[in-house]
Structure formats: C-alpha cells, structure tokens
Amino acid sequence: MHIVMASDHGGFQLKEFLKNQLAAAGHEVEDLGPDCARSCDYPPYAAKAAERVLAADCLGVLICGTGLGMSIAANRFAGVRAALCTNEFMARMAREH
Template identity: 50%
Template sequence: MKVVLGSDHGGLKLKESIKKVLEEMNVMYEDVGCDCPDSVDYPDYALPVAEKVAKGEFDRGILICGTGIGMSITANKVRGIRCALVTDEYSARMSREHNNANILALGERVTGPGLAEGIVRTWLNTEFAGGRHERRVEKIGALEGE
C-alpha cells in the first residue's frame, strides 16, 4: 500500500506522529507538505493529495489540518475522491467498509495523537466490504459524472 500525506500548519505535529505509525506498519508514504509551522492555506496541500489518489499514483491519502474540515471539503472537490473526516475508530472502519473512503481527514486540534494513531491503523487495515455498498459507492460516482 502507498499513502500520500498532506497537512497545513495546523496539522503539522499530528502528521509527524502519523508518519511514525506508517513506518511501524511498513506502509510506503510520501509527504507533500507542509513542513513548517508558518501559516499556509490548506487547499494548497489537500489538492495534490487528492489528485495523486484520484490518478492512482497512491492507494490512499491522509490529510490533516486544525479540524480536518477544510481538508475534507477541498479533497472532495476532486472527481473520484471519497474523503472521510473521522474522529473515532468506528467511523474509520465504516468509512472504509461501507463508503470505500480513499482519503482520511483528521483534525489535530480536535483529535489527540493516541486516538488519531488508532484511527489511522483501523482505517488502513479495513477493506471495502463491497456487496450492497458497491451499488451505493457507484451512485456517488454517477453524481460526479464518472
């Protein structure tokens, strides 16, 4: 599995924590930034992550900002992206099993590092269930004109 990561300044510390989890899990990743605490604009980091996942360059993406809201809104503007803003492990599992989410959004200011690490592990280890959920995901794609 290959994962692409991005954060703004509000998600920088949590992103560094998540990178350690990916390394422990032997997951290959690329970090597209940001890499400093100076104020930046979240769309500048959400868009490249979403585009790389949509193009198939990476299997999944993880985006982190202060709340995860801005990142998730931006990523979901890209055709083929199903970005889920997640704050608990159950939702992480459901976003994969039922929605086949291909990007995870997290908020550093609202989710502690221990919980976030558990969310990431759950999200990466959960497969799409398919079946009746496939029909629903296909309907989402139809809304995008895929």
C-alpha cells in the same frame, strides 16, 4: 500500503507523528507537505493529495485543525471521497461505504 499525507500548519505535528508511525509499521508514506509548522493554507495541500490519490490509486490522509476544510477541499475532485474521521470506527465505516 502506499499512503500519501498532507496537512496545514494546524495538522503539521500530528502528520509528522502519524507519518513516522505508519512508516514504522511498514507502509510506504509519501509526505506532500508542508515541511514545517509555519502558517499556510490547506487547499493547495488537499489538492496535491487528491490528485496523487487519483493518479496512484493509494490511500490519502489529510490533517488540518478541524479536518473539515481538508475534506471539503479534497471532495471537490471527481473520484475522491474524503471523510472526517475522529476515531477508528469512523475510519472503518468511511472505507466500507
């Protein structure tokens, strides 16, 4: 599966961890940034991921301090449906609905 990932500084460490786990599981992971934990704004990264998901028809994973900002920013793009998922059940239900 092709997965694009992006975060802000608050989600950087989790993004790096998940990126490595997904790659080890055989998924193609595309990291859209940031490349360090230095303070940054989330909207540009959410936009890059939303645009990439629409262009490549792939799965996107967005991570920020709460998950709310990234999902709100990504949902501004027609055709993108971002959901805050804090556990496997929520992720599964978001994908099904």
